[in-house]
Amino acid sequence: MVKEQQFWFDQWQSSGVRVVPAVWTAGYDLSAMPRNWGPNQVQTFTVKVVNTGNQTWHAGGATPVRLGIHFANAMGGYRSGSWLTDERTALPTDVAPGGRAMLTVTAHAPANPGAVLEAEMVLETQFWFSDWAPLKTILGSPTWNASYNMSGAPQTWTPGQTQTFTVTVTNTGNQVWPAGGSMPVRLGFHFANAAGGYPAFGSWLTDQRVSLPVNLAPGASVSVPVSLTAPATSVPNVLEVEAVKEQQFWFSEWSPVAVTQANPVWSAGYDLSQAPRTWVPNQTQTFTVNVTNTGNQTWPAGGGSPVRLGLHFATRDGGYPAQFKSGMTTWLNDQRFALPTDVAPGASAAVTVNATAPPTWAFNTLELEMVKEQAFWFQDWAPLTIIPAPLVWSASSDVTGAPRTWAPGKTETFQVTVVNTGNVLWPSGGTYPVRLGIHFANAEGGFANLANWATDQRFSLPADVSPGGSASLTVSVTAPAGAVPLVLEAELVQEQVAWMNAWSALATGS
Structure with missing residues (x-):
């Protein structure tokens, strides 16, 4: 402590310190950098950089940190002396130790692009970093080619039906396929009257595009989940997949699958294991019914014509056909319960029902039957014989x-x-x-x-x-x-x- 203008105190406290040297190091992700370059070609791509040192990289000021991109005849960074070009790109913001930044780079190839394209950080006016990332370049025209595995595609469809499956696509060209940006590569699916890809687009009845989940490097493959909807009126005989570079061109390869039209099937299975068998008039009981979609159509839980679970106490079993033949007298009541969500073919749903028995003892059957509201009753139902319970007034x-x-x-x-x-x-x-x-x-x-x-x-x-x-x-x-x-x-x-x-x-x- 000090008494300003007079004296320092006689007591002090010392503490040892250790000076850590400054470390300026970086990591680079060049997965989006193109490998193919022609003479004087200009391409734009992204590079991710990571600050692996202990100093903050400043994006501005007198000595900013920038990303250097250079074509070279041999790898080796700044010390190699083999650079053919040197282009610098500014950081979008300061990057703290452990931080990351995404830089959009526009690179100009020289007349002879050389063998290597390198990324290396530089502290301007002071020094180049000691680590760099090289990418071997391929001279020649870029190629955009693909192969497809459509073995998981359904071969039977009904008009308007939506089905989900997986397609595996492989990049057989020499360019990285971007999954995003303004001109991404997507998979185009089309129902058509004849195979032939984009050259035969006049036979397409639909064209549905699906995005890639990630950028796809040359030689790499990716599995893409797709959900397609068939045409509403009739199903043609071909389903085709073909990659497209949006806003630019269709690939020259496509893969067709022969498809046929199937009749829509609306059928259900019912699990009544939790339904009570004993009832008295006017009694209300709550239980769960598990229903399974055994048809080929998705059951919508909402909309103008949803699928619901119908529950009715009746004098005999037989579903809606028995009700209709009896002059609409077999059912003593009809209670409907909504599905909790859409139910795809093969899937099940648990429906909680709150059912009330009729006021008199005329019933002996509890029956479940799915209904497509405003359209039709399903053709399968599940009856349960009722055991009358004694009336208890207490x-x-x-x-x-x-x-x-x-x-x-x-x-x-x-x-x-x-x-x-x-x-x-x-x-x-x-x-x-x-x-x-x-x-x-x-x-x-x-x-x-x-x-x-x-x-x-x-x-x-x-x-x-x-x-x-x-x-x-x-x-x-x-x-x-x-x-x-x-x-x-x-x-x-x-x-x-x-x-x-x-x-x-x-x-x-x-």
């Missing part, structure tokens, strides 16, 4: 919110929660609704102890209550005018039918 109720002390004739308001513990829907309305009965009694015991009831007050449910469901009722109950009995009881009743054999009692006092 309930629980919570009366803990009721007052325990009552005065004669006093009205109190409180809440009661009831739970449907049976397997039958409680209707809140209609001819035989389920209601909550509240009664004061001299002893508990429910309807069986009817003789001991002093009052019986009924309260409607706010809505139907499904098995397992619950409802909360706000009730206003009035105590008897005389002495208040010992018990307040809650019990469910189906009006005009029966009381449920379960009640909840609460001791009272006056």
Whole structure:
């Protein structure tokens, strides 16, 4: 520390330091650099560079780092002394140690391009880097040639059908095929009336282009997944693949595959292993159905004519044909469920269904059948014979919110929660609704102890209550005018039918 203009302190702290020498090194990716060059030819390509040293490369200033590209008679970088040209390209931005940059380079070949094209970084006005990347050049005209493996292409198609498969293409020319940019190489697929490639383009009915996943060097191959759609009206007899250099030319090689038109097949398989076999009228149950597309058409999950799963309770099996022959009386209900996604031929989908049985015991069959909405029912269905389950009317109720002390004739308001513990829907309305009965009694015991009831007050449910469901009722109950009995009881009743054999009692006092 120092007291400015006066003195330095007597205490100090020292720390050893180690000076690391500056390292200016680079890595180069020349995979997009052309190998073929003619005299005085100009070509544009990209070079990726990596800062493998410990110094930041500055793109500007008095001593920027640039990429040098030079044609040479022999490799060896700056020290070789065999350069025929030297062209510099600026970095797009500063590059920190470990960082990368993509440079677009335009190179001009000399009248005699030499044997090597080299990339080497330079710190301008100071030194060339000690590492470089050479690429052996090939003199002569560029060639753009390809071979194709179409063995995976389907040979049967239906009009408008979309199918997915893989094509392997090999670069048999001497130029790198760019997968991107303004003039990429793509695969062109066309359904045609006759083979012949672009020279016979007059016979093409479709032309669908598919991008390459990566740049493709001479001699290299790549597998390309394609998804093609056949013409909407009819399928011609040829499917052809041919590479194209967009905006420039079609390759001179193509590969045809003979195809035939097949009739569309809409068929399905059903897995009912999780479907319940026991049901009661009005019961709702949720389960999963696995459906498999056993046809040759993709099932659309949406759109104007989707494929859906139809579920119906019926008096007999037989699918839509039985329903039609019966005058549309076999099915007692018809419930539709959407697919979670499109289903390709051979694929399966799990559909969650929430099915409700009809209100009467007229059904003995549960049936599943796919339907193409607004078009047709499938010709295969899956029936399941129903086993009638006994009707269970049971309930629980919570009366803990009721007052325990009552005065004669006093009205109190409180809440009661009831739970449907049976397997039958409680209707809140209609001819035989389920209601909550509240009664004061001299002893508990429910309807069986009817003789001991002093009052019986009924309260409607706010809505139907499904098995397992619950409802909360706000009730206003009035105590008897005389002495208040010992018990307040809650019990469910189906009006005009029966009381449920379960009640909840609460001791009272006056």
